[in-house]
Amino acid sequence: MFRSFDGLGHQGHTLRRVTALIARHPIVTLAGTLLLALATLSCYRQPTEEPRAPTSPDPVKHGEYLVRTVGCEHCHTPGGIYGEPDPKRQLAGSDLGWKGPWGVRYPANLTPEMETGLGSWSEDDIVHAIRLAQRPDRTPIQVPMPWFHFVYFSEDDARAIARYLKTIPPVAHQVPERIAPGEKPTGAYIDVPPAPAWDAQHLQ
Numbered sequence: 525m526f527r528s529f530d531g532l533g534h535q536g537h538t539l540r541r542v543t544a545l546i547a548r549h550p551i552v553t554l555a556g557t558l559l560l561a562l563a564t565l566s567c568y569r570q571p572t573e574e575p576r577a578p579t580s581p582d583p584v585k586h587g588e589y590l591v592r593t594v595g596c597e598h599c600h601t602p603g604g605i606y607g608e609p610d611p612k613r614q615l616a617g618s619d620l621g622w623k624g625p626w627g628v629r630y631p632a633n634l635t636p637e638m639e640t641g642l643g644s645w646s647e648d649d650i651v652h653a654i655r656l657a658q659r660p661d662r663t664p665i666q667v668p669m670p671w672f673h674f675v676y677f678s679e680d681d682a683r684a685i686a687r688y689l690k691t692i693p694p695v696a697h698q699v700p701e702r703i704a705p706g707e708k709p710t711g712a713y714i715d716v717p718p719a720p721a722w723d724a725q726h727l728q
């Protein structure tokens with residue numbers, strides 16, 4: 525009668541407890557079923573109204589829309605890759621490394637914090653980083669950062685993202701240094717293996 529709640533994390537835990545309660549007290553089955561329906565509804569995160577408009581005359585709102593939809597938070601917000609980005613540390617960088625043929629790289633702190641984030645970057649620096657995959661010192665920003673998609677952002681879109689990034693709360697957090705290929709990381713990382721034959725046909 526009830527669906528499996530495995531894989532729903534703490535939401536699944538709540539739903540399993542409600543289901544168990546109903547099973548122990550058949551007399552409250554009807555009330556329990558209603559409760560379960562309510563719990564299910566409240567557990568699933570509903571899409572919010574803001575920011576929803578595909579474009580907005582307000583560049584900050586438009587930048588927020590782009591950041592949310594394009595998925596910067598998937599990597600740059602702690603917990604993003606687990607489906608639970610922490611709203612209190614939005615875009616504050618992640619200590620989860622991406623290990624691959626390139627070594628290990630860490631999603632940077634994009635908040636406007638002066639020492640550890642983008643606080644010292646101008647709006648133009650951020651636009652340049654997004655559209656040309658280069659830091660202000662002209663070093664390349666490389667994979668797994670999907671720079672090869674972001675070079676297609678228009679100047680206006682990249683600027684909207686830069687404006688928005690300047691408005692989010694600064695968070696002091698230094699992400700680990702990049703690690704060269706062959707060196708062993710000490711912390712947690714996602715291991716990207718060498719590409720399998722089909723994927724590697726065009727790579728040397």
Ligand code: HEC
Pocket residue numbers: 590591594595596597598599600622629630631632633634641650653654659664665666667668669670674685702
């Ligand atoms: C798949 C994961 C991923 C996604 C999605 C992603 N990034 Fe990144 N980003 C990274 C990683 C990893 C680095 C570090 C790359 C390196 O070391 O060369 C990085 C670096 C950067 C940097 C350089 C910052 C610095 O201090 O060096 C900027 C700016 C940046 N990302 C902006 C963005 C924006 C804006 C978005 C969304 C539009 C985004 N990223 C989406 C993984 C990601």
